[in-house]
């Protein structure tokens with residue numbers, strides 16, 4: 061008799077985004093013809109730049125030619141892309157062998173699957189609030205020793221080093237949802253902690269390319285010693301508009317060691333996991349990824365990132381002028397807005413929708429410490445961003 065994985069019962073119901081859609085739909089039914097601007101979801105909106113389109117087309121074209129056609133590729137990824145990524149890190153002073161870089165179809169699956177390398181008994185520390193995948197994947201794996209690291213205004217939205225012994229620490233910087241970035245000093249302290257306690261850091265750097273402040277680390281490997289204690293998960297989604305195209309990578313350094321492993325073992329284990337359970341990213345998409353990493357591609361992608369960051373500036377300036385306390389939006393595409401008059405996240409969600417016709421994301425959906433905040437995304441067309449800010453300025457009754 062088959063039995064279910066009962067850990068599924070331990071997940072919080074995923075009503076959150078459906079509840080946002082439901083409330084938005086109800087408003088639209090009650091107010092036909094009124095335009096609602098959605099700044100809730102972190103989905104990219106601008107078209108891919110010409111060099112990247114050319115790369116993708118090149119991938120398609122190769123498939124039409126018998127001498128260039130490729131079927132299954134290496135599960136770890138096209139060696140040209142792995143080498144280009146190693147070069148990309150090298151320009152930042154970080155040296156990797158391509159065999160330490162694994163191409164994936166996006167950061168989300170890697171964020172969910174990486175925990176499979178570690179013991180069921182691992183004590184896991186997760187930021188609160190944060191991107192929900194880290195928590196749910198550990199719950200489904202049956203881990204029950206999960207510690208939440210409170211992230212609030214008091215600690216600049218990044219936790220101090222844990223007091224108790226932790227085995228796995230998830231750090232997301234730039235952070236979704238708070239838009240905060242971890243300082244070099246704080247990240248060095250986390251690395252020192254991990255080295256001392258033989259803990260492993262899972263560093264989600266999916267938004268690293270939005271960092272403009274040169275003092276802020278874009279990669280955990282900028283911190284001395286991180287190769288022995290950190291995995292880095294990365295994505296082409298926000299960096300190059302690949303949210304629908306799907307491409308990411310993870311770095312599992314050969315120097316990485318857990319309490320009971322030897323150097324190279326975790327790299328081999330991830331290699332085994334990927335070759336067994338993943339059949340490689342699309343060859344067309346990997347051609348697109350190569351184009352993103354070309355000099356021209358980088359320039360064009362940076363222009364789009366600047367466009368989103370200009371959106372962030374418009375939102376931040378507009379809301380700050382109204383007296384809102386707004387975090388993030390400087391080195392990240394998300395703005396973390398404190399609700400006025402101690403309103404709950406959902407109360408303010410309704411108010412913003414009903415009065416200003418703008419959809420945001422209630423902060424509480426990312427963890428209990430997100431209560432009293434909402435997340436506003438700067439992904440969107442400029443005219444919508446301007447309309448949203450004007451709508452808030454004109455119609456929101458504070």
Ligand SMILES: Cc1ncc(COP(=O)(O)O)c(C=O)c1O
Pocket residue numbers: 102165166167168169171191232235236264266294295296297302303307308
């Ligand atoms: C922090 C963070 N990591 C990972 C992802 C997922 O990235 P991908 O599209 O590469 O799966 C997201 C997507 O929103 C994210 O916010």
